[in-house]
Amino acid sequence: MSDTLWSRVLRRWQDTALYRSIVRTPPVDSPRGRAQRSFGNVFLHLYPVRVPRRLLDFRSTFRLGYIATVLFVVLLVTGTYLMFFYTPAVSMAYGDMERLRTLVGFGQLIRNVHRWSGHLMVLVVVLHMARVFWDGAYKAPRQFNWVVGVGLLIITLAYSFTGYLLPWDQLAYWAVTVGSDLVHYIPVIGGWARDVLLGGSTIGQSALLRFYVMHVAVLTAFFGVLFSVHVWRVRKDGFAPGTLKDSRRGASARASAGADARASAPTIARGATRRIRLLGVVEASPETAHTRTPDDEVFAWPHLLVRHQVAALATLVVVIAMGIAFDAPLRDHANANLTPEPAKAPWYFVGIQELLAHFDPVAAGVLAPTALLVLLAALPYVDRDDTYKPGDRKLVVSLVALAGATALVLTVIGAFFRGPGWAFVLPWQHLYFEP
Amino acid sequence: MSPTRREALETGWTIGSGLLAAAATWTTYEALAPLASVEGRGRLPLSPPDAYADGSVTFVREGHLYVTRVKGELFALSQKCPHLGCRVPFCDGSARFECPCHGSVFNLAGEHMHGPSPRGMDRHPLVIEDGRVMVDVATIIEGPSLGPRQFDTPSPGASCLDAPKAG
Numbered sequence: 001m002s003d004t005l006w007s008r009v010l011r012r013w014q015d016t017a018l019y020r021s022i023v024r025t026p027p028v029d030s031p032r033g034r035a036q037r038s039f040g041n042v043f044l045h046l047y048p049v050r051v052p053r054r055l056l057d058f059r060s061t062f063r064l065g066y067i068a069t070v071l072f073v074v075l076l077v078t079g080t081y082l083m084f085f086y087t088p089a090v091s092m093a094y095g096d097m098e099r100l101r102t103l104v105g106f107g108q109l110i111r112n113v114h115r116w117s118g119h120l121m122v123l124v125v126v127l128h129m130a131r132v133f134w135d136g137a138y139k140a141p142r143q144f145n146w147v148v149g150v151g152l153l154i155i156t157l158a159y160s161f162t163g164y165l166l167p168w169d170q171l172a173y174w175a176v177t178v179g180s181d182l183v184h185y186i187p188v189i190g191g192w193a194r195d196v197l198l199g200g201s202t203i204g205q206s207a208l209l210r211f212y213v214m215h216v217a218v219l220t221a222f223f224g225v226l227f228s229v230h231v232w233r234v235r236k237d238g239f240a241p242g243t244l245k246d247s248r249r250g251a252s253a254r255a256s257a258g259a260d261a262r263a264s265a266p267t268i269a270r271g272a273t274r275r276i277r278l279l280g281v282v283e284a285s286p287e288t289a290h291t292r293t294p295d296d297e298v299f300a301w302p303h304l305l306v307r308h309q310v311a312a313l314a315t316l317v318v319v320i321a322m323g324i325a326f327d328a329p330l331r332d333h334a335n336a337n338l339t340p341e342p343a344k345a346p347w348y349f350v351g352i353q354e355l356l357a358h359f360d361p362v363a364a365g366v367l368a369p370t371a372l373l374v375l376l377a378a379l380p381y382v383d384r385d386d387t388y389k390p391g392d393r394k395l396v397v398s399l400v401a402l403a404g405a406t407a408l409v410l411t412v413i414g415a416f417f418r419g420p421g422w423a424f425v426l427p428w429q430h431l432y433f434e435p
Numbered sequence: 436m437s438p439t440r441r442e443a444l445e446t447g448w449t450i451g452s453g454l455l456a457a458a459a460t461w462t463t464y465e466a467l468a469p470l471a472s473v474e475g476r477g478r479l480p481l482s483p484p485d486a487y488a489d490g491s492v493t494f495v496r497e498g499h500l501y502v503t504r505v506k507g508e509l510f511a512l513s514q515k516c517p518h519l520g521c522r523v524p525f526c527d528g529s530a531r532f533e534c535p536c537h538g539s540v541f542n543l544a545g546e547h548m549h550g551p552s553p554r555g556m557d558r559h560p561l562v563i564e565d566g567r568v569m570v571d572v573a574t575i576i577e578g579p580s581l582g583p584r585q586f587d588t589p590s591p592g593a594s595c596l597d598a599p600k601a602g
């Protein structure tokens with residue numbers, strides 16, 4: 001069965017000193033060998049050697065953090081491609097967009113995939129936060145990683161917002177005019193901060209170049225650092241107990257639902273000889289000890305990796321299908337003298353814009369979003385007790401749900417129910433929304 | 436007692452790092468602060484004052500501003516809405532400045548009538564020199580605060596906003 005020509009050639013190649021110098025492959029027929037494979041490979045090493053079995057269930061994390069990462073990689077690749085065809089100059093940017101649409105092979109598709117992946121990433125990051133919140137996975141010792149995550153959320157929004165201006169069409173120009181003008185409501189430093197952000201008091205060449213450099217270089221540097229810290233801490237802190245087992249699965253359901261996972265992913269047997277070389281000195285009772293019960297663990301490679309591979313492929317299929325089905329909008333060339341009706345901020349800021357129509361600008365445009373971010377970052381330090389189940393932390397769950405619902409309602413009203421002059425318009429009469 | 440060598444070096448390193456951080460911050464700020472030349476181009480000479488009849492509105496494209504005359508007074512109004520920076524067009528029908536973004540409405544003198552704007556339209560100082568109106572484009576005077584208006588004129592017709600009175 002295994003003695004085809006191909007397998008013999010493969011084995012010969014794997015026996016060469018050259019191959020073994022590139023890929024260190026201890027035999028995988030023992031737990032020790034499997035562990036060594038993970039330790040000896042920089043990519044596999046991003047994963048813990050063993051993960052809790054419940055992670056194999058899609059519903060444990062919905063793979064949201066992983067999908068956000070995949071989207072980020074898609075954005076890096078498509079973004080690099082776009083950089084070959086784009087000049088951040090007022091006189092050229094819009095023409096470059098048209099050339100991309102009409103002349104460059106697959107240019108429109110690449111741009112579509114970039115844009116939809118960007119929007120999707122904002123959405124997925126928010127959902128990821130919601131899942132982590134629901135599971136109480138921000139509790140000790142993972143508080144700081146939640147704060148890092150809030151930082152990544154801010155960077156994701158900044159990515160999307162700076163990218164929004166680059167096509168230099170009417171949509172870009174006015175969405176960013178409205179969005180960046182919020183900055184000047186910050187007390188004392190507002191006007192100055194806006195001028196530094198835009199390189200002037202209005203959006204022009206300096207603003208376009210600044211947004212471009214932020215979008216491709218500055219934010220990427222910050223994202224790289226925070227992302228590394230984020231993943232490294234997930235890897236080191238282990239996974240929170242999760243709520244899936246307790247809240248969704250009875251003992252009997254577990255037996256049947258877990259059956260196939262069990263068959264394909266044998267548990268590391270209790271009492272099996274596991275001699276693993278010393279990797280570090282562990283304290284007698286590490287903070288994360290309660291999450292490390294070897295009986296209910298499986299090897300991350302291949303069991304979790306296969307599932308991640310499926311999630312990655314599904315994500316790719318979705319964004320490419322979206323890119324084929326829907327074109328990224330490109331309106332007329334930006335015109336500083338012609339305000340379109342209405343001028344809306346990008347959808348994730350449109351809730352603030354809605355708030356601005358009702359309240360004092362400093363309160364609605366500055367205090368409310370700042371308070372939201374500060375409270376979000378402070379959440380693990382406010383909600384400190386050691387309970388994970390949502391049912392046991394009804395107060396904090398209701399408060400956060402209330403805040404989330406408010407933001408959602410404001411965003412939906414601003415995005416779909418507002419027309420020229422910010423008047424109330426029913427979306428099925430006329431939809432003033434462009435992503 | 437004089438510090439040990441270790442203490443002296445530690446102090447030196449701390450002060451040095453602090454200076455370096457301050458220098459980096461200053462450099463970054465100086466580099467990123469907007470250039471003066473990017474901002475307004477100083478003073479803009481316009482027509483003689485008699486050219487602006489009472490109740491007229493003249494758009495000056497070079498300065499992104501309107502020159503209006505109401506009840507004898509001349510105003511140079513910035514086209515930029517104080518709310519969120521949209522350009523405010525003039526509506527002939529209602530003889531009002533009506534912002535299409537969020538429905539702020541201003542009278543001919545730029546005084547706030549309704550809508551979400553926190554104040555009236557911003558103004559530029561103007562003087563009459565050698566028989567011509569000179570507008571200082573580089574200087575912006577914040578528009579009049581909300582409250583009683585001095586320069587209301589009757590509105591001859593309908594608003595240009597599709598659905599008036601939003602927000």
